[in-house]
Amino acid sequence: MSTGIIAPPYHVQSTAGTVRDGFPYFAHHDSVSALWSHKWRAPCAAGIYPFTDGRVADFDPIFAELSKISADDPGILYRPDDYAKPFFPVADQLVAAAEEALSNGGRAEARDLFLRAAAVYRIARFPVNRSPLGQEAWENGKAAYQQGGRLLDPPSVPIDIPFTHADTAAGDLDTGIPAYLRLPQGERPADGWPVLLFICGLDAYRTDHTPRTQAHVDRGYAMISFEIPGTGDCPAAPNDPASPDRLMSSVLDWVAAHASEYGFNPGRILARGISTGGYYAFRIAHTHADRLFAVVAQGGGCHHMFDADWIGAQNQMEYPFALSDALAYKFGYRDPDPAVAVARYAAEARKFSLVDSGVLGMPACKLLVINGTEDSIFPIEDSIIVATQGRDKDLVARGGRGHMGNPGGEEVVYEWLDEVTSY
Numbered sequence: 507m508s509t510g511i512i513a514p515p516y517h518v519q520s521t522a523g524t525v526r527d528g529f530p531y532f533a534h535h536d537s538v539s540a541l542w543s544h545k546w547r548a549p550c551a552a553g554i555y556p557f558t559d560g561r562v563a564d565f566d567p568i569f570a571e572l573s574k575i576s577a578d579d580p581g582i583l584y585r586p587d588d589y590a591k592p593f594f595p596v597a598d599q600l601v602a603a604a605e606e607a608l609s610n611g612g613r614a615e616a617r618d619l620f621l622r623a624a625a626v627y628r629i630a631r632f633p634v635n636r637s638p639l640g641q642e643a644w645e646n647g648k649a650a651y652q653q654g655g656r657l658l659d660p661p662s663v664p665i666d667i668p669f670t671h672a673d674t675a676a677g678d679l680d681t682g683i684p685a686y687l688r689l690p691q692g693e694r695p696a697d698g699w700p701v702l703l704f705i706c707g708l709d710a711y712r713t714d715h716t717p718r719t720q721a722h723v724d725r726g727y728a729m730i731s732f733e734i735p736g737t738g739d740c741p742a743a744p745n746d747p748a749s750p751d752r753l754m755s756s757v758l759d760w761v762a763a764h765a766s767e768y769g770f771n772p773g774r775i776l777a778r779g780i781s782t783g784g785y786y787a788f789r790i791a792h793t794h795a796d797r798l799f800a801v802v803a804q805g806g807g808c809h810h811m812f813d814a815d816w817i818g819a820q821n822q823m824e825y826p827f828a829l830s831d832a833l834a835y836k837f838g839y840r841d842p843d844p845a846v847a848v849a850r851y852a853a854e855a856r857k858f859s860l861v862d863s864g865v866l867g868m869p870a871c872k873l874l875v876i877n878g879t880e881d882s883i884f885p886i887e888d889s890i891i892v893a894t895q896g897r898d899k900d901l902v903a904r905g906g907r908g909h910m911g912n913p914g915g916e917e918v919v920y921e922w923l924d925e926v927t928s929y
Contacts, residue, residue, distance in 0.1 A: 634836060697771045
């Protein structure tokens with residue numbers, strides 16, 4: 507089908523110091539120590555993505571050990587089991603300390619220690635759990651987060667949503683949809699709590715968003731967090747472009763069926779997708795427009811993210827690891843040789859385009875599209891495509907900002923959601 511959309515000269519990271527093959531190149535790909543010192547240590551010290559709940563004191567010795575055992579060769583970052591090993595002793599010690607604190611009645615100390623352990627396990631399996639030790643880190647991280655989550659205020663409660671629309675012939679798993687539920691405290695509104703579906707990203711799963719879910723629940727939203735196809739515990743088929751429709755229908759059916767039990771407001775169901783989850787937020791805003799009050803897609807892509815040229819450059823740009831490798835795995839292209847998987851992904855990725863599939867031609871609910879103009883994970887052109895098709899869409903393109911439009915993008919999201927929910 508002809509869309510009339512031509513691949514653009516991408517606007518990405520115009521301030522990058524080095525350009526290779528027409529795309530920005532970032533030096534944090536050069537060594538383990540560069541990844542830590544140039545890319546990750548500052549956000550770790552600030553306790554922000556992807557180090558939510560973490561402490562820099564936990565990670566400094568881990569990355570020193572990684573640099574030592576690898577002779578600072580970044581190749582270790584792409585051998586998932588070798589990469590994960592140095593994280594386990596630190597995370598295990600934090601869990602032991604948390605259990606001791608809890609046994610002595612130190613709930614707040616135990617909570618923080620469990621969450622710190624979960625953060626260490628998270629980076630051990632980063633960006634996707636695609637190896638035996640990566641999967642073990644994911645399982646251990648969930649266990650630590652579950653113990654810390656029940657000590658949050660309000661608690662994070664594990665729930666299992668039936669995958670009622672699953673199609674096993676299309677590759678879906680015949681299992682439930684694991685999620686976390688957080689309900690606001692205080693007096694319930696007469697119409698019930700507005701519900702915010704938190705759609706996770708490529709590398710940040712349902713265990714990884716404490717500050718974001720806290721901010722939303724403190725504003726009076728019931729929070730339901732779950733993973734996207736090909737990540738975490740999501741049972742939806744990673745390689746079927748239609749699987750997220752079945753996933754989202756199942757989640758929305760569960761919300762409707764449990765509205766009375768949990769005090770949900772069925773007329774105020776919203777969704778927020780971050781990063782790769784923003785792609786699914788774009789989709790659900792159109793495919794389920796009649797069931798949603800409003801959607802935020804932050805840092806998402808829709809069409810040019812699937813261009814072969816863009817995919818070919820992703821491993822050298824803003825993302826800390828090899829992004830095209832991780833996305834190929836997430837979308838179901840898996841091979842012992844990552845280059846083979848990426849080649850197959852690049853050849854077929856346009857089947858996921860929301861333009862080529864006609865999804866963006868469908869009516870949409872209220873939609874906020876937000877990203878940074880300098881994003882080199884998903885091109886800002888994709889945000890513009892979505893925002894300029896159809897009606898009732900707001901576009902915030904934050905100049906001088908990279909992926910997700912941060913710093914400052916979070917506050918825009920909170921204010922927009924609060925404003926539209928009050929209508």
